[in-house]
Amino acid sequence: MAREAAPRLGSGIGGARGGQSTGVVHVFWLAGMSCDGCSVSTLGAITPSVEDMVLGRIPALPQVVLHHPMLADDSGQDFVEPYRQAAEGTLGAPYVMVVEGSIPDDQSLERAGQFAGLGVGSDWPRSLPSARASEQPLRTSDWIWALAPGAAASVAIGTCATWGGIPAAAGNITGSMGLMDYLGVDYRSARGVPVVNVPGCAPVGDNFTEALAELLQYLEGIAPLPDFDELGRPAWQFEQTVHRHCPKAGYYEEGVFAEEPGDTECLVEIGCWGPVVQCNIVERGAVNHMGGCMVAGGACIGCTMPGFPDKYSPFYKAPPGSAISGGISKVYGGGIRRLRRMSMKSGNREPMWDNAENVPTGWGRAKGKRDPVDKVNAYFYKKLQYRGSVNHAARNKKQPLPQSRDILTQKGVDHTRHVDVLGERIRSREEI
Amino acid sequence: MSAVPTTGARRVDFNPVTRVAGALSFQTAVDIEGGQVLDAHALATLFRGYEVILEGRDPRDAIFVSSRACGVCGGVHSTASALALEMAFGVQPPPMGIVGRNLMVAVEDLYDRPTHLFTRVGPDYSEPVVRETNPELWERALQTPAPGRATHGFALIADIMTAMTRFSGKLYTEALGMSRRAREAYVLLGGKYPHPQTIVPGGLSAHINASDLQLMFFRVAEFFDYSQKVVAVWDDIVDFFFEADPRFREVGRGRANFIDLGLWDDPFAYDGTFEAASSWAERRWSTPGAIVDGRVRTSDARRINTGVEEFVGHSFYEDWGSGRAGGSGNGAGPNRLSARHPSNKETIPQPGEADPSRKYSWSTAARWDREPMETGAYARLWATAIADKVPHRSFIEPTGHSLRLAIPQGALPATEIEWRIPERWGALERNRAQAYALAFSALVAYENQVIALDLLRRGGPDAGVSTHYKVPKDGRQATGLWGGNRGYLSHHVTLDGQVIQSYQIVGPSTFNMSPRDDSGKPGPCEAAVIGTPLLSTANRERCIDVLRTIRSFDPCMTCATH
Numbered sequence: 004m005a006r007e008a009a010p011r012l013g014s015g016i017g018g019a020r021g022g023q024s025t026g027v028v029h030v031f032w033l034a035g036m037s038c039d040g041c042s043v044s045t046l047g048a049i050t051p052s053v054e055d056m057v058l059g060r061i062p063a064l065p066q067v068v069l070h071h072p073m074l075a076d077d078s079g080q081d082f083v084e085p086y087r088q089a090a091e092g093t094l095g096a097p098y099v100m101v102v103e104g105s106i107p108d109d110q111s112l113e114r115a116g117q118f119a120g121l122g123v124g125s126d127w128p129r130s131l132p133s134a135r136a137s138e139q140p141l142r143t144s145d146w147i148w149a150l151a152p153g154a155a156a157s158v159a160i161g162t163c164a165t166w167g168g169i170p171a172a173a174g175n176i177t178g179s180m181g182l183m184d185y186l187g188v189d190y191r192s193a194r195g196v197p198v199v200n201v202p203g204c205a206p207v208g209d210n211f212t213e214a215l216a217e218l219l220q221y222l223e224g225i226a227p228l229p230d231f232d233e234l235g236r237p238a239w240q241f242e243q244t245v246h247r248h249c250p251k252a253g254y255y256e257e258g259v260f261a262e263e264p265g266d267t268e269c270l271v272e273i274g275c276w277g278p279v280v281q282c283n284i285v286e287r288g289a290v291n292h293m294g295g296c297m298v299a300g301g302a303c304i305g306c307t308m309p310g311f312p313d314k315y316s317p318f319y320k321a322p323p324g325s326a327i328s329g330g331i332s333k334v335y336g337g338g339i340r341r342l343r344r345m346s347m348k349s350g351n352r353e354p355m356w357d358n359a360e361n362v363p364t365g366w367g368r369a370k371g372k373r374d375p376v377d378k379v380n381a382y383f384y385k386k387l388q389y390r391g392s393v394n395h396a397a398r399n400k401k402q403p404l405p406q407s408r409d410i411l412t413q414k415g416v417d418h419t420r421h422v423d424v425l426g427e428r429i430r431s432r433e434e435i
Numbered sequence: 436m437s438a439v440p441t442t443g444a445r446r447v448d449f450n451p452v453t454r455v456a457g458a459l460s461f462q463t464a465v466d467i468e469g470g471q472v473l474d475a476h477a478l479a480t481l482f483r484g485y486e487v488i489l490e491g492r493d494p495r496d497a498i499f500v501s502s503r504a505c506g507v508c509g510g511v512h513s514t515a516s517a518l519a520l521e522m523a524f525g526v527q528p529p530p531m532g533i534v535g536r537n538l539m540v541a542v543e544d545l546y547d548r549p550t551h552l553f554t555r556v557g558p559d560y561s562e563p564v565v566r567e568t569n570p571e572l573w574e575r576a577l578q579t580p581a582p583g584r585a586t587h588g589f590a591l592i593a594d595i596m597t598a599m600t601r602f603s604g605k606l607y608t609e610a611l612g613m614s615r616r617a618r619e620a621y622v623l624l625g626g627k628y629p630h631p632q633t634i635v636p637g638g639l640s641a642h643i644n645a646s647d648l649q650l651m652f653f654r655v656a657e658f659f660d661y662s663q664k665v666v667a668v669w670d671d672i673v674d675f676f677f678e679a680d681p682r683f684r685e686v687g688r689g690r691a692n693f694i695d696l697g698l699w700d701d702p703f704a705y706d707g708t709f710e711a712a713s714s715w716a717e718r719r720w721s722t723p724g725a726i727v728d729g730r731v732r733t734s735d736a737r738r739i740n741t742g743v744e745e746f747v748g749h750s751f752y753e754d755w756g757s758g759r760a761g762g763s764g765n766g767a768g769p770n771r772l773s774a775r776h777p778s779n780k781e782t783i784p785q786p787g788e789a790d791p792s793r794k795y796s797w798s799t800a801a802r803w804d805r806e807p808m809e810t811g812a813y814a815r816l817w818a819t820a821i822a823d824k825v826p827h828r829s830f831i832e833p834t835g836h837s838l839r840l841a842i843p844q845g846a847l848p849a850t851e852i853e854w855r856i857p858e859r860w861g862a863l864e865r866n867r868a869q870a871y872a873l874a875f876s877a878l879v880a881y882e883n884q885v886i887a888l889d890l891l892r893r894g895g896p897d898a899g900v901s902t903h904y905k906v907p908k909d910g911r912q913a914t915g916l917w918g919g920n921r922g923y924l925s926h927h928v929t930l931d932g933q934v935i936q937s938y939q940i941v942g943p944s945t946f947n948m949s950p951r952d953d954s955g956k957p958g959p960c961e962a963a964v965i966g967t968p969l970l971s972t973a974n975r976e977r978c979i980d981v982l983r984t985i986r987s988f989d990p991c992m993t994c995a996t997h
Contacts (some may be wrong), residue, residue: 034458037993038628038993039457039505040503040505040509040629043629046554047614047615047628051526052611053611054608054611058603059603059604072453072454072555073454073455073456074601076558078982079452081449082451107483115787115788116786118482119480119481120450120481122450123448123450123460125936138446138790139789140480152479153642169483169503174489174490174491175488176484176784177483205509205627205628227592263901264633264637264639264900264901265532265639266642270640273640284626288622289618289626289627290627290628291615291619293623293650294619294623294625294626294628295627296632296633297625298626299622299625299627299633299635299641300640300641301625301631301632301633302632302640304499304632307628312499318495318496318499319495320495338777346447390626395641
């Protein structure tokens with residue numbers, strides 16, 4: 004590796020190195036009650052990607068030494084050894100703890116055993132309590148309390164580690180909880196930072212790697228503490244409801260709603276919670292700016308939120324609030340929609356077509372002449388539109404028709420082929 | 436401990452086994468000097484209680500809750516759950532809904548196979564690892580031209596090994612890139628990955644237009660060249676090891692027992708009913724199969740389902756007695772399934788000390804006809820090749836002993852590749868088959884693309900994506916018979932009064948990574964580890980051949996225990 008290996012965290016506060024990082028930071032990944040989906044999401048991220056961080060390819064970031072079970076070189080004791088060193092304080096480099104999956108209440112198990120395990124008893128630091136028989140699996144929850152105080156930052160990725168998620172849902176028998184609940188309200192990292200939360204089930208991978216990059220730049224002293232909200236979420240990612248940037252929000256505005264899965268309209272009435280859920284997936288996309296639940300046609304079930312899943316269940320049933328807000332939207336949105344359709348009647352027409360009273364398309368049976376009512380509507384509309392400015396409607400009326408319009412007819416070239424490939428697909432202008 | 440050290444034996448713990456999905460640990464007794472593994476126990480070290488959490492819920496929650504059992508096979512559980520609910524509700528999706536789901540599973544495989552082949556097993560055959568454990572093989576690789584050079588571009592076997600290096604290797608980073616391309620295709624219909632947001636009972640909640648299909652097609656088309664390349668790479672690596680030392684055929688040796696329920700439904704055959712399951716499942720792009728010692732015992736999905744049992748003698752669960760067998764008041768009526776069948780099972784966790792002579796894993800021991808069975812992307816190839824029943828033969832041609840795959844032209848010319856059933860089954864052959872499975876999935880994606888475009892262009896009811904359903908009030912029992920990217924996957928649901936009474940999941944690794952069953956038979960991976968020779972000539976303590984064996988099973992522990 005080209006990077007120098009010496010830890011540089013905490014030195015040179017305030018961008019003294021011109022935004023350049025030369026440090027090394029270890030990242031310890033701990034999977035509790037996890038499905039590994041957050042790891043999979045993270046591997047899908049591109050800004051930055053995991054491999055770029057690990058290979059130290061990004062100038063403004065320290066090189067990341069990643070300890071992740073799914074990506075590691077070593078297995079068994081060789082893999083767990085750095086965890087032990089970090090817990091003992093002998094790692095010799097700063098580290099960030101990332102927790103994926105909720106944390107089971109297995110500290111309360113009377114008998115031996117664990118719901119989530121990592122390493123065996125002989126791997127456990129002798130300086131710490133909670134030693135277990137040398138050959139028994141260790142509890143992941145032990146590693147988490149052992150690593151949290153010395154970590155430069157502790158990051159919870161995904162809705163399980165942030166709020167509890169499905170393993171903490173009603174009826175669970177593992178007593179699972181999120182990282183904030185486990186570490187307590189007073190927890191601060193070695194660098195004074197409370198738990199950072201990047202929710203989502205699974206989260207957008209780029210939300211996580213971007214937040215981690217921001218955090219690393221802060222820990223390196225080349226950027227201020229990122230803007231986290233009152234629940235420790237990256238505020239710039241989670242401050243808006245997903246509905247505000249939803250491509251279907253315009254349907255809501257016009258009061259048109261999907262009735263069955265697969266319909267293109269707003270999904271609120273088939274169970275979308277988007278108007279009250281904080282998430283950015285529809286603008287950011289799920290991977291490489293593509294996808295997003297409602298972009299594809301799926302209803303939001305609140306998977307970034309505390310209380311998921313129970314507070315959003317049953318899925319694909321309209322939220323009660325939507326009856327009121329949706330009802331109102333249907334009334335005023337219906338009016339707005341009609342007004343817009345009226346405006347659109349003079350849209351889709353070149354001024355030249357109005358002058359020629361002819362629409363030169365072979366795809367539809369468009370009326371050349373406009374309805375008198377439409378003409379009157381358009382007249383007053385344009386009057387308002389151009390008031391205090393230049394009246395292009397009037398100017399266009401004076402514009403002569405080009406002489407070479409309909410050139411093939413003028414030249415006498417045979418150009419109408421009597422092969423009907425369109426058939427019923429020829430539409431009348433009104434339908435367009 | 437049962438693994439009492441004999442002469443030369445020492446205990447080696449692999450906790451965790453890394454570069455697999457989920458929490459897996461192996462406890463072994465190894466004779467390092469003698470180069471033998473004497474005993475092995477597979478420990479699943481994670482339990483979250485999904486089956487218990489699903490009990491007492493609205494059935495409409497089942498898809499999105501059960502999907503979250505696994506984020507590595509992050510889409511397949513949704514569909515398995517949808518199939519179970521469709522059977523329970525009596526609802527049949529329109530053809531486009533079925534084709535859309537086929538596309539999603541196929542492109543999910545295009546993300547999953549490369550990830551497995553190059554980020555999980557690949558590094559075990561990479562330059563740093565081979566140089567450390569078998570320096571003489573590295574020397575040989577430097578002298579050995581790669582036969583597949585025209586396809587993959589690497590001149591020497593050593594060049595392939597260098598490219599497989601973790602993080603810095605070209606094949607490693609290319610696999611990450613290709614897995615992202617496949618996900619881009621996935622989220623066009625799924626919204627996100629893992630845990631798609633568009634799979635519903637009765638089809639899909641996705642609007643499919645020409646842009647979606649074209650965007651997806653351009654990405655799928657990249658996998659024609661890529662899968663040729665991946666196959667050539669793995670053919671070269673596998674053949675190199677076998678030629679260098681035939682004993683590599685013994686690493687991870689398996690019995691050739693396979694179970695698979697088939698994958699990718701015929702859009703004009705699937706009707707969601709249990710009564711017709713044998714016929715619609717047989718029309719899948721990959722054929723269901725239960726294979727014992729290399730011979731097909733049945734290709735009937737219903738018979739495969741009937742033979743499945745789960746044992747908990749060595750698992751951290753209490754025995755549930757007779758459960759629902761015989762119909763004990765769940766409203767679904769009596770069933771004639773074994774009391775050990777997942778539909779009759781209850782999940783009663785019993786955490787405790789890991790003791791190989793008693794209980795040591797959170798995974799149950801799943802068996803078929805009381806036999807340990809392997810499953811995986813390669814089980815698809817086996818079952819489809821031998822049964823020779825696939826009705827969709829535009830690009831796929833089983834022969835009874837092989838599977839021929841016609842790959843369309845990309846930058847590379849069109850070609851036909853052929854996966855042949857190997858005489859001996861082991862770790863390297865599993866990896867080779869995974870590479871061919873990538874090509875298989877790309878071709879299934881392509882053919883379903885063509886069908887989807889055709890449905891879209893023709894319009895009408897067949898182009899619809901979902902069918903309206905109502906949650907029935909009476910008791911229902913149903914099974915989602917499906918395949919994960921890693922093979923066999925079934926969801927078993929019992930409903931009554933519009934509430935889930937029982938929900939059970941059997942994932943691929945519930946078979947592969949199972950502990951001993953009640954009769955003491957080791958699980959398939961345990962058995963394969965026990966037989967494995969240690970062929971390292973240097974740093975044998977690393978037990979690389981044990982790890983190669985375990986990883987070749989493509990373990991996914993979050994599917995195995997939920």
